[in-house]
Amino acid sequence: MQKIIVCLKRVVDYNVRIRVKPDGSGVVTEGLKMSINPFDEIALEEALRLREKGQAQEVVAVSIGPEDVQQQLRTALAMGADRAILVQTSAELEPLAAARILHKIVLSEQPGLVLLGKQAIDDDCNQTGQMLAALWDRPQATFASKLELKGTVATVTREVDAGLEVIEVDLPAVVTSDLRLNEPRYVKLPEIMKAKKKTIDVVAIDSLGVDAAPVLRVTRYDTPPVRSKGGMVKTVDELVTALRDRGLLA
């Protein structure tokens, strides 16, 4: 195929401890380390491997966000993406808005495959890929732990509650990656330097003419209740008594 599009979301690094703003209006993001959503990184790695196997000619990384998301796109280019597109906006987008924007990009780029992470680790929505497939009116294969292309068909192994499910979808299609799809590569120095010369096209969100207004109203953010500290028991009898006291044992 000619082209694979990989969608990358910038999120607060998974190692950062998230704090809720004192007024409950959101979480603190200023000054925190930001990274590519780990599932998206896996999606990118998969696209690169397909290209290296000769099954695609070009890998295009697409992100939506403020200007400094270019930094994460540079990382994607250093990993091996051929070029990148940034749809620039300072607004927080919901999955539907993101899917609408990605749909516009997909229509103009005409890829043979779109790869995304199964979910972003900030809102954990797990919706964008599915919504994009619906808008685009193409098949979807979510939670991929294995992906094989043959002609116009993609064979995808999915991680589902009952185990593994293997499905075939017609291309072009949307595939979202699960954790075990692959292990992303290290970025080598010469690639980092090469990436500096690759292009990032910046597209103003307004120029796409999509409705990106939020449809959900968030009333309040709260930290989850702290787990109460466990206690130690000395004997089996004590354990049994403790469980009985809590009604956990008849």
Added chain:
Amino acid sequence: MGPGGYLTAQTDLRGYLTEWRGLYSGTTPCVLLPSTTGQVAEILRLCARHRIGVVPQGGNTGLVGGAIPHSTEARPQVLVSARRLDRIRSIDAEDFSITAEAGCLLATLQAAASEAGRLFPLSLAAEGSCQLGGNISTNAGGTAVLRFGTMRDLVLGLEVVLPDGRILDGLRSLRKDNTGYDLKQLFIGAEGTLGFVTAATCKLFPQPSSVVTAWVTLPSVAAAISLYGAARDHLGDDLTAFEFASQFTVELVLKNIPGTRAPLDNPGPWNLLMEVSTPRTDSGLEARVQDFLATMQDGNRIIDGVVAVNRAQRDALWHLRHSMSEAQKLEGASIKHDVSVPVARMEDFLADATAAVGSMVTGVRVVAFGHLGDGNVHFNLSQPQDSDGAAFLARWDEISHRVHEVAVSFGGSFSAEHGIGALKVAELAHWRSGLPLELMRAIKFALDPLGIMNPGKLFRAE
């Protein structure tokens, strides 16, 4: 001592009486597990009265047999474990300090600091098992010495029980306290020979918010040293770790430790793990490090390198570094050296020491890795392949002495961070003979005239 305060059954004692590498095992009628400073004081008072030796033990991860009651001692000894002295007494984020008891695991301290939005910078491969008291008593080093110093640089105040049972309360968090002799310094690195450390107040630092970790391959140690100077010039204080390892060491890790993978497909003879970090939210840090390394590659000072793009990759690179001791352990008998030399002499030291041991034992395998930024290398030797391990170990003293001679000839030390314990008593007597040893003995006698604290460690009784 109360219930849970002591152990006497031989099966319960075993874990306390053998050390990590299995080089030493000891004997004692009982292990005592005090849970308060007052109990430690009572133990020491009784032991002094009855002239019983006291062997302090922390996490028992020390590598020189310092925390083991050796059966070669004539007097009876009890082992006193700090394990139950494990409370964090206070954290003061504004004062950038933490006060904790000796038995706190290093990893627990790090986590508590992090919880308070601060960094406790001491870090080493044994951090899940070693304790604050052991770190202090060995003046531990580790992988962040370059930026934050050794344990000595991190201690603000100590609470110590003296050999007669009196308690020296110096738990102050003052940065400035010029009030006569700085007594706490005596106990840092004393390896339990002057008193029992029960608690400490330590420095905390701002938490790093940007961290960049790179793995670099190099053509030579000389290239690594030149890179080190350039890195400090370029990145200043943001350079936090500069660890190195021979390619042979890395190959042992890849071979013996499941789940590890090579960072690069074009390795060179030497490898570097470099970390740069800053508490600033410095979005340009990554680019600065990349540009710096690219310039070095253009100048042929490095062969190639990778930069971790996420936390998982960063952890994987550190896992390679932290698995080196373990990987070597699986290669049979080993003779280990923990030497330091001025950074600029590292290449000369390695060349001479490698030649020296090669001429003593044909086929000996040099496993060299360590903290290049501190001039500290673990110049470890694995037995020749398919040889008799016991015969190799039998030559420990002779081989070690030769390696130490080479280190000292370059202005180095025969013991950089692991200390003396029981292992290097003869070497200490040799390399610090005369006035230094005389002064050490004078200090020992002033604090512990009965010689009950950790008998036979550092030096033999007169």
